[in-house]
Every structure is written in structure tokens, then in C-alpha cells.
Amino acid sequence: MDKKDYYETLGIERNAGPEEVKTAFRRLARKYHPDLNPDDKGAEEKFKQINEAYQVLSDPQKKAQYDQLGHSAFRPEDIPRYETVDYKDLFSDFGFGDIFNVFSGFTGKPGRAKTMPGADLRYDLEISLEDAFYGLKRVFEIPHYDECKNCKGTGAEPGYIVNCDACGGTGQIRNIKKDQYRSFINISACPKCGGRGQIIKKTCGICKGNGRTKTTRKIEITIPRGINNGQYLRIAGEGESGSKGGPPGDLYVVVYVRKNSFFERKGANLISDKKITLLDALLGTEINVKTISGKALLKIPPGTQSHIRFRLRGQGMPYMNSDKRGDHFLEVIVQIPERLTDNQKKLIKEALG
Numbered sequence: 001m002d003k004k005d006y007y008e009t010l011g012i013e014r015n016a017g018p019e020e021v022k023t024a025f026r027r028l029a030r031k032y033h034p035d036l037n038p039d040d041k042g043a044e045e046k047f048k049q050i051n052e053a054y055q056v057l058s059d060p061q062k063k064a065q066y067d068q069l070g071h072s073a074f075r076p077e078d079i080p081r082y083e084t085v086d087y088k089d090l091f092s093d094f095g096f097g098d099i100f101n102v103f104s105g106f107t108g109k110p111g112r113a114k115t116m117p118g119a120d121l122r123y124d125l126e127i128s129l130e131d132a133f134y135g136l137k138r139v140f141e142i143p144h145y146d147e148c149k150n151c152k153g154t155g156a157e158p159g160y161i162v163n164c165d166a167c168g169g170t171g172q173i174r175n176i177k178k179d180q181y182r183s184f185i186n187i188s189a190c191p192k193c194g195g196r197g198q199i200i201k202k203t204c205g206i207c208k209g210n211g212r213t214k215t216t217r218k219i220e221i222t223i224p225r226g227i228n229n230g231q232y233l234r235i236a237g238e239g240e241s242g243s244k245g246g247p248p249g250d251l252y253v254v255v256y257v258r259k260n261s262f263f264e265r266k267g268a269n270l271i272s273d274k275k276i277t278l279l280d281a282l283l284g285t286e287i288n289v290k291t292i293s294g295k296a297l298l299k300i301p302p303g304t305q306s307h308i309r310f311r312l313r314g315q316g317m318p319y320m321n322s323d324k325r326g327d328h329f330l331e332v333i334v335q336i337p338e339r340l341t342d343n344q345k346k347l348i349k350e351a352l353g
Contacts, residue, residue, distance in 0.1 A: 003071045004049065006053035006056055006066060007053075009052075010053050011028070021058050022054075025051075029051070029054075032050060072249075072250060072252075073120075117242045117248070117249060118145075118240035118241045118242040118247065118249035120240075120251070120252060121142060121238070121250075122252045122253075122254060123251065123253050123254070124253075124256060125223075125254065126256045126258060127223060127255060127256070127257055128257070128258055129263060130292070131223065131257075132223075132317065135222070137222050137223070138223065139218055139219070139220045140219060140221075142217050143216050144215065145212040145213065145215075145241060146212060146217075146241045147211065147213075150207070151204035151207060153211040153241075154200075154204070155209040155211040156201070156203065156204055157202040157205065160200065160201040161199070161200050162199055163198055164192055164196070164198060166190055166191075167197065169197045171190055171195045171196055172188065172189060172190055212241060219238055225318045226322075229256055229265075230254070233253045233255065234251070235250060237250065239251050262290070267326065268319050268326025270292055270315075270327075271328075271329045272289075274287065274289065276334060278334055278335060281300070281303070281306070282303065284301050287300060291312065292316070292328070296315055296328075298310055300332065304334070306334035308331070309329045310332065311329055312329075312330065314327065315327060316328050
């Protein structure tokens with residue numbers, strides 16, 4: 001199931017400023033905080049979603065990454081859990097006062113270790129302009145972390161992971177606090193298991209408890225004809241493996257097209273130049289033009305001025321996912337002789353004078 005859009009979660013527009021983000025979070029956090037909604041089983045999950053959205057949209061760098069790549073911009077560990085939120089600051093406007101003595105130990109409901117999706121990977125690939133014209137297939141090796149085959153991602157030797165006896169496998173400790181007028185439930189992560197709900201009796205000897213091992217994988221990708229500089233290709237499921245059985249991330253291949261010494265690229269159009277003699281410019285001629293796909297004949301009319309551009313239709317780069325091509329523009333540069341003999345000067349004056 002896809003994650004809900006962070007802006008939609010907080011009920012704000014995409015151009016909302018920092019204060020709007022904070023105000024929206026304050027309002028929703030008060031409404032859905034689990035300790036304020038003990039009878040609402042869905043409040044805790046809603047609160048987690050609200051907090052995750054706030055952690056991203058309140059951080060200018062994370063917000064910019066999310067606006068560009070969406071949820072795929074982050075690994076699970078990149079999003080802080082809500083024990084890092086300064087609730088006293090966020091809720092102070094509502095006059096809660098000493099209620100934060102209750103929240104001081106609150107860390108949510110960690111429960112057992114949950115599945116986590118794998119991180120996305122990025123690979124930068126440099127190709128030539130000719131490669132971008134024809135398209136190509138490329139095989140390369142990607143270093144990444146894969147689930148440990150020995151422990152199946154648990155970080156423990158098989159048979160050496162048990163439920164925590166301190167919290168009964170829930171990952172949390174609940175204490176009831178009472179004063180003269182009221183009772184509060186204080187929820188905190190189990191200090192013995194760190195909120196995981198399970199204890200590793202013997203660490204996996206292969207991955208040293210990480211649950212994943214570093215390896216390489218061969219990937220074959222197809223670069224489509226007409227790809228532009230800076231475009232990326234997404235290969236689903238080829239990123240880092242998930243933990244605890246979670247789904248793998250994706251691989252993003254960012255393509256960089258090297259500058260060509262002969263052609264200048266402008267989108268699907270190409271530009272080049274060619275020198276012609278003054279005589280050819282005056283009288284007209286036909287010339288062979290080098291294009292990205294071969295040679296083409298171009299007629300130069302009499303009286304052509306220097307730096308005039310001629311269009312060769314359909315001789316440029318292909319458009320992606322299309323049979324159509326852009327155009328090739330040839331700029332002619334008329335070469336003016338630097339030195340003339342007296343006889344040549346006389347003939348020119350007679351012809352043009």
C-alpha cells in the first residue's frame with residue numbers, strides 16, 4: 001500500500017510555509033496523540049503518520065528532496081521517530097502545562113521489530129552523444145547490502161532470538177502515575193530490549209548482527225534513444241534489500257551525456273558549423289554536411305551571408321519514445337581572404353564596383 005502524501009497528511013498546500021507546517025502539526029498532534037486518545041486504537045498509527053510528515057516538511061533539505069522524488073527520497077532510517085520531537089514546544093500554545101511530565105517517557109509503541117523497506121540506490125552513468133542517439137544496453141555491477149542468508153535478516157544465529165522477558169515481547173513498559181486528582185499512563189521503550197520486543201542470545205557470525213551482508217549484483221539496463229542529459233531511469237526492486245522481510249528499494253540510474261566536440265545539442269535539435277569560401281558564398285554551391293546519422297547534401301544559394309543557419313529537417317536527435325527526430329541546424333561561416341594580390345583586387349573592383 002502506497003504512503004499517503006505528506007502534504008495531504010497535514011492538510012496543507014504544497015507551497016505552505018514553515019509556520020503553516022508547524023501549526024498544522026500542532027493541531028493534528030493534539031487531536032491524535034495516543035495518550036490523549038486511549039480508547040482510539042487508530043490514533044497511534046495516525047499520530048505516527050502525522051509526525052513522519054512533519055519531520056520531512058519542517059526540514060528545508062528533506063522537504064526539497066521529497067518535492068523532487070517523493071517517498072523514494074528517503075531510507076526508513078532517515079525519518080526520525082517521534083521521540084525526537086520537542087512536544088513541550090509544540091503543545092505549549094494549548095496550555096497543557098504539567099501534562100508533559102506524562103509525555104517525557106513516551107516513545108510510541110515500538111512493539112516487535114517491523115519490516116522496513118530497503119533504501120534506494122543511485123548510479124551515475126556517463127554516455128556519449130552517439131549512445132544517446134542510438135540507445136544502448138549496459139551491464140554493470142552495483143555494490144549493495146542484501147539480506148543475510150544465515151540469519152534471514154534477524155541479526156541472530158538461527159534459534160538464538162527470544163521474546164524479551166521484561167516487556168513480554170511488546171517492546172514497551174507502561175507505568176501508571178497518580179496524583180491527588182488524576183491518573184496517567186506513562187509509556188516508554190523497554191530498556192532491556194531497546195523497544196524491539198526480542199533479545200538476541202547469540203549474534204549472527206556472518207553479518208555480525210546487522211542482518212545484511214555487502215555484496216555486488218550485475219544489472220543490465222536499456223538506455224532509450226533520445227535520452228537527455230541529467231535524466232534518470234528507475235529500476236524497481238533493484239535497490240537495497242529490506243530488513244526483516246521488507247521489500248527492496250529501487251535503483252535510480254542518472255544518465256549524463258558527454259558534450260560532443262562537433263555537435264551542440266539543444267533538446268532534440270543539433271547545431272554544427274561549416275566553413276565555405278567567399279566564391280561559394282557569392283555564386284552558390286552544394287556541400288556535404290556531417291550529421292549525427294551520416295551525410296546529407298545541402299544547397300547553398302548565391303549571396304549567402306556568413307553565420308546564416310540552414311535547417312536540415314529530421315536530422316537531429318530522436319525524441320524519447322517516438323519515431324520522430326529533431327532538426328539539424330548548420331551555420332555557414334564565410335571565409336574572407338586575408339591577403340589579395342593587386343590583380344585580384346582589380347578583378348573584384350571590376351566585378352563589384
